[in-house]
Amino acid sequence: MNICPAHLFRIFSRPCCFMVQIFVFLSILTVSVQAQQFFYVNSETGSDEIGDGSASAPWATVEKARDTLRELRKTQKYPENGFVVELTGTFSFPEKNLTFTAEDSGESMLAPMVYRASKAGALFVGGSPLSQDGFRKVSDPKVLARLKEGVQDKVWEFDLSTVGITKIAPLPQKFQTWPSVELFSNEKAMQIARFPNQGWIEIPKVIDRGVAPVDRTKDEWEFGVRPAVFEFTEEEPKRWDVSKGIWLTGFWCHDWFAETIKLGAIDMEKKQFTTEVNSRYGVGNHSAWHTAKRRYFVLNLLEELDAPGEWYIDTEKNVLYFYPKDGDLSNVVLSVQKKTMLEIRDAKFFVLDGIQAKCSLGPALALRNCEDSLIKNVRVFNTTNDGVHIGGGKRSGLAYSEVFNAGRACVSLTGGDRKTLEKCGNFVTNCHLHHSGRLQRTSGGYCLYFGGCGCYAAHNLLHDSPYICIGYGGNEHLFEFNEVHSAMMESGDGGGMYTGRDWGSLGNVIQFNYFHHFGQAGVDWQKAQGLSPDYEPLKESIMVMGVYLDDCDSGDTVQNNLFYRAGWAAFVGGGRYNKILNNLFIECTAAVHFDDRGLRRAKPGEGFKNGWDLLAKIEEMNYDQSPWKERYPFLLNVMQDDPKLPLHNTVRGNVSVGSSQWLQMHNTARETSLHRIDFTENYVFNSPVSQQDIFPLNPDGSVRTSFREEVIPLGELEKTDFRALQQEIRKLVPKFQHLPVEKMGLEQPVSDNSSSPETFTSR
Incomplete structure (x- = not known):
């Protein structure tokens, strides 16, 4: 591929579609070229003392390769198509982490700095392996007395000081984010001793x-x-x-x-x-x-260490107690790395390709304040907190990767400047992100979070989170062509996607996504596929949403999405300037929700009260100055425009089939707001309850919402990508725009070593 740097600059500077930019970016950084200079690292056969980085005499550590290339660049011209460092083996970072900086940048998209796994593979581990030889059967009478009868001869102990772990602090009095070490065995997270062994x-x-x-x-x-x-x-x-x-x-x-x-x-x-x-x-x-x-x-009680896979650490004695599954102690790792295990900071044109990373307390991988840099084809799993961070910088991201079994969030994506509305162009594309919130079930246990200004997430498969699957905040983000399922599996009052409590979180577009099977519907759906989801859905809760615009969040567009058994699908919790356009709702609890909670809770201009001073939040963004006043002119008179009511919302061109309810309105919203929301040409089929009486024609004679008597057969929806259903809908509603369901989700398999269900259902 021969593209001049000047042309690349023009491509990435003009305000064109995110997808075009990222496609060009990935094409350039993944193309096979000549005139690259190769070096090799092999943790098993290499040597930092006598190796020269060649294929026949590789180095042993990544640090040696990094430091040598830094020195080499001082004396020789940078290769025409960049450096490639090929990695083989296992690289452990239980204490020190691995960092790359601006010194390790490439020179252009055509001449990047590439660190990649060989065909034999490269694994990064943020924990200390505990040798089988170091385990001893428990013999202390005081400890045996605390263990239950029947398991005393099955519990092993390990003196952590023998592997250099001298002190583990007791757990704090209260917390949400897991603050200590974690045990893994045979590629699965083990369970700290608990009662009951399952459930609540x-x-x-x-x-x-x-x-x-x-x-x-x-x-x-x-x-x-x-x-x-x-x-x-x-x-x-x-x-x-x-x-x-x-x-x-x-x-x-x-x-x-x-x-x-x-x-x-x-x-x-x-x-x-x-x-x-x-x-x-x-x-x-x-x-x-x-x-x-x-x-x-x-x-965290030794007395309940009674099931295979459970563990407990006596922090006073610095001893681990472990009940191994099937007595297998051959592959046990204690995660201890608190920092980001592999961090790339302030670099440009840097590529990390094909590695696997696991067992880190802190994030496993991160791009921070980088430009035109990429992590791709990686597999990150069994992290105690977050998996991957992409933060700051521009046009950097994660692609064609799998991140799963995260104690907190799988991926966090941020960047840009909200005050200036400068978009970062950071991205997550074609990634399989699943099984988040293993330890932190709420308040951060997302499959994906994005914030700031101008992030892009497309063609991802995201699923299995105990609470919210995708959280976001900020401005001008684009979330499209993703598949999201099995959110809200253990909690309530959340959704597949969530944002909230900000008048200024404007300009976000959620389009062409497939949201399906949340909460109990997700558990039932997985069981029907022969899986064994390890969740206990919240009893008696109906607070499961699809896209949840909470607490007066405003200015988002939700269009051309498919919601199937996704709870209260398009949920507007008191916000303004939101658009719900051309969505298809199938068998949802409610297709659309509005309420006027702002009348009771919003405190604009009254000082921060639990985050409810919505005026103060947009004042921090200088909403009455450029560029905000030009981009969002409707904010200028918000305080003179019934600020606590959900005004200037639009619901147009949507179709609901078989949902329990078309419109749900809470509080006094039917009296205060229904007549002030733009409902136009929405159509409802197979509804058990008609709400036609509250939807008279618009003044211009157009339909607000029409409850139709025709019955649309649903059939086997998923096997046909909903094509047959949409054909029936278009016969009755010709203006409805076809949704390309087959294009929603992953464009191609993430990698050859994607996890099996047995790998990632463990919690």
């Missing part, structure tokens, strides 16, 4: 919620201020030693907030737990929306 315990009665009094008539929120007290019914706690440190993970108040707190005391006579500290929102139901009983499980 429901709280039968709360004695003291631990909250401060509030004025409910003013919609004030309750917050925890002291330890809580609640009852239990189980007999197991009589064996537990609280002085050793026991923690409880639970959905203590809200279905959207899971938190781990330390147990302070056990009263077996009253059968009551007292927490060591307050939970953030107290313990017990707060809202009529959250009707499910509060639930929790107990963790």
Whole structure:
């Protein structure tokens, strides 16, 4: 491929489609060219002392290759088509991490700096391997007395000081993000000892919620201020030693907030737990929306180390206790790397290609403040927190990769400048991101998060998250041609996609995506395919959304998407300037939702109150100055335009088939707002309930929403990519735009070593 740098600059400078830019970018950085200078690293056969980096005498470490190339560039001309460093073997980074900087940049898209795995493979590990020879059967009588009968001869111990791990801090009193080490065996995350071994315990009665009094008539929120007290019914706690440190993970108040707190005391006579500290929102139901009983499980207690795969660390003795599955101790790793294991910072034209990375506490891989750089064909798994970070810089991203089994988020993508509306052009394309939130179930346990200004996500397959699958914030992002399923598998009041509480999060477009099977529908769908999803969906909760524009979020466009069994599909929670256009809703709980929560909660101009001063947020963006006043002129008079109402929203050209409800309106929205929302030419079929009486014709005679009597057969929708259904719809609604469902999701397989279901269903 022969493209001059000047032409490339023109391509990436003009405001053209994201996809065109990224296609050109990937084509250039993946093309096979001559005049590259190759070096080789092999962790098993190489030597940093006598190797010269050739294929016959490779180096042993990546650091040696990096440092040698830095020196080499000082004395020789950069190769016409760049450097390629080919990596083979396993590279461990339990303490120090691997960093690349501006010194390691390529010179152009045609002359990048490339670090790539060989055909034999390259694996990066952020943990300490625990040799089988270091394990001993438990013999200490005091420890054996704490273990249950029947497992005492199956639990092994390992002195961590023998592998250089001298001190592991106790868990903090409360947390959301897992703050300590984690154990892996045979490529799966092991379970810290817990009770019960699966599922949750429901709280039968709360004695003291631990909250401060509030004025409910003013919609004030309750917050925890002291330890809580609640009852239990189980007999197991009589064996537990609280002085050793026991923690409880639970959905203590809200279905959207899971938190781990330390147990302070056990009263077996009253059968009551007292927490060591307050939970953030107290313990017990707060809202009529959250009707499910509060639930929790107990963790980090040696007395409940009773199932294969469970482990426990005595932080005072610095000893690991482990009950291996099938007695297999051959492949055990303790993740200890707290930093980003492999970080590329401030580089340009840098490519990381084909590696695998696992068992890191911090992110496994990151591009930070890079330009025109790429991570591709990688497989990242079993990270205790996040998998991959792409942050800052321009035109950099992740492509053709798989990231899964993340303790927190699989991928985080940010960049750009919201105040200046400068787009970053950072991207995630053709990636398989799945099984997030393994340890942090809410508040960050996404398959994908994107924020800032001008990110792009396309042709990805995203699935299996206990809470929100895709979270986003900021401006001018484009999310298109993705498939999203099996979100909201353990929680409530969230969605497949979520953003919220910002008048200024404007200009985002969500189009040509396939959202399907969320919550209980996701569990049922997976079981029908012969899988064994390890989730317990939230009982009694109906708060499962498709695309969730929460708490007065404004200015987003949701168009040309397919929602199939996706809960409350297009959910507008009090926001303004949103557009819901040409979507197809099939068997959803509700196709469209509006409410006017801003009348009670929004506090524009009243100072920050739990983030509800929406005016202050756009003032931080200088909304009345350039470029905001030109890009979003409608904000200029927002305070004179009934700011607390969901005004200037548009719902046009949508079709609903078989959904339980077409429009759901909460609070007083039907009286305050329904007549002020632009409903035009929406069509509803197979509806059990007609709402035709609230949808008279528009003043110009056009249809607002038409509830049709024709019955559209659904048939085997997924086997036909919904083509037959859309043909029937277009016979009745000729203006409906065809949705290319076959183009939604991955364009091609991510890699030859994609995980099997057995690999990634472990939690």
